[in-house]
Amino acid sequence: MKNILIIIFLLFNSLLYGQNKIKVSSDFPGGNIVVNKVSGDTVWVKPDLSFTSGKWFYWYFKVSGVSNKTVTFKFDQKNVFGKYGPAYSINNDENWKWYGENRIKNNSFSFTFSEKDTVGFFSIAFPYTEKNLDDFLEDLPNKESLIIDTLCFSPENRTIEKIIIPSLNKDPKYKVLITSRHHACEMMASYVLEGIIKSILNDKDLQQLREDVEFMIVPFMDKDGVENGEQGKNRIPRDHNRDYSGDSKHHSTATLRTVVPAWSNNKLRMALDIHCPWISGEGNESIYIVGMSNPKLEREQKVFSQLLEENAVGELKSYHKDFLPFGKSWNTDANYSKGMGFTQWAGSLEGISLATTIEFPYANISGLMVSKDNARIFGQAVAYSIMDYLESLD
Ligand SMILES: [Zn+2]
Known part of the structure; x- marks a missing residue:
């Protein structure tokens, strides 16, 4: 016993x-x-x-x-x-x-x-996958103004979302393309994107933007990478953001290259791609714009960078002095030897005026902690800057 x-x-x-x-x-x-x-x-x-x-x-x-x-x-x-x-x-x-x-x-x-x-x-930071997007869209005020469509299916048969925000006017004056997560790991970009979308739909002072502009938004360019928890950055055999020349290796980039010129109808004026930089250290702890090699496009980027500084009145500031000109730091031809990036491709499209990347840090912006909310509030500043920029074209 x-x-x-x-x-x-x-x-x-x-x-x-x-x-x-x-x-x-x-x-x-x-x-x-x-x-x-x-x-x-x-x-x-x-x-x-x-x-x-x-x-x-x-x-x-x-x-x-x-x-x-x-x-x-x-x-x-x-x-x-x-x-x-x-x-x-x-x-x-x-x-x-x-x-x-x-x-x-x-x-x-x-x-x-x-x-x-x-x-x-x-x-490493605040994770963001498809579930976060679904929850965001579920609770989004005025979500009935969105058309949630499919860009294409990923190799693992996931839906790659394409969100259209039609203009209130029957014929849009301009069209704007916004993408993020070309690099799967860059989760903080998604909170900025939430802020952009919410503001476009709801901010009282953005009525003109809603009336004039149709948006196409692809939140997860590397959907499989996001869901599988892959880095995505420097992906083998090809980084999604180097997949815009020759034959695209990825479904999302190949489809975007076909769909956008047809959708544009010569009205696409602006293409914006949101990224996160390296994890820490000098040059990686401020919000900045990455200058293009084409001087005409880079000039427009500087205009946008200044507008961001004016509009970023929340906790997180964006300073035009942090603009990264082409030819400085990592932003040289050598960085694009593996293939064309999104902005180079978008910058070559008929009628485009501004094609740009925004780099938004993971954790620290000039000594302030990044949070989901202050990232979203920065997204609001981006939405205002889009309206101001398009008004400057009139
Ligand atoms: Zn990136």
Whole structure:
């Protein structure tokens, strides 16, 4: 009898231990991690660089079995944190926060979970996948003004959304194309895009824009990359943002190259592509515009950059002094040796006046923490700048 009791006790203990064992996983939309080792309350991880040439820094994992523990996460790759450390969300609350400045020691951080904490999500910033877009569109005021269409299907048969905002006037005066997530990992761009869309539909002072302009918006150019949690940046065999010359390798870029000239009807004046830069350091912690090699297009970009400075009256500022002219820093011909980018392609379209990238940082903008809300408010500034820019063409 005594022996049986001991066996039951041991079984019960092992079950309990099994339940409370630390487990790191990435088997959910946007998830990305390689687990090198778990020992005691320490885990060794690094970003999954599948389909990526060289190193990049996107990662997003779930950890369970953490109740009442202080877990240390050691990264076996450098440059994987922004200024405010990792972003996290505990117990599926979807309330993402930055862990805070100076939390990273020797490329690792420790996190103390309370007794009621069952699961934690950690990432380089605030993840954004199709579900986030669906939730946003569900709650969007005046959403009935949108036409949610399909650009094409991805290789893994996902819908690549194409959102049309028709002008209130029957015949639009101008058309504007907006894209994001050519680089799957650049999640913070999506919050800016939410702000743009919400403002176009709702801001009282943007009535003229609604009357005159038809928009085409593609929120996820690399949909499979976003859902699979891939870097997307420097993708092998081809980066989506180098896929605009020769035969496009990707469905979304090939389709966009066909659909947009037909849709334009000679009214496309502006094409905007939203990106996020490198994770931290000089030149990566301010909002900026990337100058084009074509001087005529670059002049228009400077006009837009100044309008952004005027309109960015929220917490996050955009300064024209941060404009990155063509020929400076990484913005040279060498950067485009692998193929034409979106803006070069869009800049070559009939009637276009402005084709531009906006770089929006992941974590830190001139000493301020990026949040979902202040990113959306910056999106509002972009919407106002679009209206001001188009008015300057009249
Ligand atoms: Zn990018």
